[in-house]
Amino acid sequence: MQHQRDQHSTARSRAVQLDAFGGPGVLNIREIPAPQAGPGQVRVRVTAAGLNPMDWIMTADAETAARFGLSLPAGFGTDYAGVVDQVGAGVTGFAPGDRVFGGALSRAVADFVVVDPAGAVAANEAHHTPDGVDDRTAATLAIAGRTASAALAAVAPGPDDTVLIGGAGGGVGVFAVQLARLAGARVIGTGSAASAEFLRGLGAEPVAYGDGLAERVRALAPGGVTAAIDLHGTETLHVARELGVPDSRICTIAAQVDGVSAANGANAAPGALEEIARLVAAGRLRVPVAASFPIEQIRRAAELQAGRHVHGKVVIDL
Template sequence: MHKQRENRIGAQLGRAARLESFGGPEKLKVWNVPAPQAGPGEIRIRVVAAGLNPMDWVMTSDAETAARFGLSLPCGYGTDYAGVVDQVGEGVAGYSVGDRVFGTALSRSLADYILMSADGDIASGVAHHTPEGVEDRTAATLAIAGSTAAAALAKLDLGPGDTVLIGGAGGGVGVFAVQLARLSGARVVGTGSAASAGYLSSLGATPVTYGDGLAERIRALDGALPTAALDLHGTDTVDVARELGVPNDRICTIAAAVPGVHAANGAEAGPEALQDIAHYVAEGELRVPIAKTFPLVQVRAAVELQAARHVRGKIVVDL
């Protein structure tokens, strides 16, 4: 744990990853900034770990994209976090100093201290209580990817009689989608590279290599053809699912809009979705592979690795 820092007049300082101009990881710097103070209706969280997601670098890549998310300069970075409540503002109920929490803080989670409205949501920022048995690094990976997977699978309404084709099953959202689909009783066929076959199998999916000829490879698998499909990267899986006879109302995307099929995002997840996911983790029914961890001072390297999209599992920054 880092030592608390103070400036010469005694004001508390904390570190924060910030962008003074929008762009790639090279624009990120770690600054010492005044620590925010919890006002009425707010809690302050000392962040312990922050998980990275593709949306973090996408929405800060240029000024036009950032504006669509309501971001302006100077801008923080990162959304998923886990930490400990260390200040509770006037009028707040349900949180106490020392409570372990996890959730979202849009483009500001990579900081020693963040403020959160006690009645926020996944879009504005939210703090869920971290169950016993869930370590902070794992808790810091749950919010965005877990909510997105839960929202998408809710559109498909899977059950024990289903076989779901998940395109991009080895990515950050795929880790959750595969396991949540299996927990619903469905069989999962997951696409990935040839090298990811063992990894996908370990999550509970039947692996199949993506690319040309995917429909034929799926037909050659033992077991029923897909009855539902989830495309986590674009539209290729949508096209293959349609070719295999999956109806439009049982296909969902998260990264592209396709006429006639469902689209989902994490903000649509029910309020209980993240608590259920955290419970599954605590009970050992769902695991989140942590591919690599970095200290905050190496945030650029962490973002570069995550943005390359070749990592199996999640990347976490320790604070």
């Protein structure tokens, strides 16, 4: 992979772009002029880009894209990791050769991204990658890690809690389960029957989603559930209410329901992402990478991720 990259001119950049909004079939690889770092910016030579549901959701149609400030031609992907190779005037704390990770809204699947290292949101930021965290893993942290942290903060689990997490095997779920366990809580995680062993490996007690979920949870936790996080729609939310969990201890990320907190990465506390990276570096939190693809297979990778049945994260190698 490194040899191929060394042969590619730094004056040009491969980038995944969309000429029309839609599904994975509209994703194309283009060769474009490489972006240049301006004042207050750094340019990163991307080595890996992690995919998230928001990548294809916000580029699915023009109306949704406009809410994120996107217009055609648009890029694709937000999470990235790589190495700084240009530093603009006025930048401090970053130098060429530094390993970094972060977010570049809908433009991360490219050879180069230009970001503001002082940026505070996943749309435009850079953080130093800790020793002990490889680039594939670092490229999965920004969106899912922050979102999980915000959701956990909304319900504040502790050693006396039993937390029901819906969609526990997905990209955000793998973080949420482990963070709840680190907080001392017991975790029951919903998923398909095929995901049961995977969820156990994260520290969750698996339960199959679908009809009868409330009864299955009662059987697992006769003492009751005290908090819930719904990472996929509203099924877990409604079951939590049925089980007597107060709305103040229920959180969603993919739905808006009156009386219930809705979390996203923008709600995460300052320093949340750096803390997650430190936990990964210390071996206390692991990030399962379900699959990795070269940039040439971006459509296949996006289709897998959009199917919402993958266990863990999907990463593009550049």
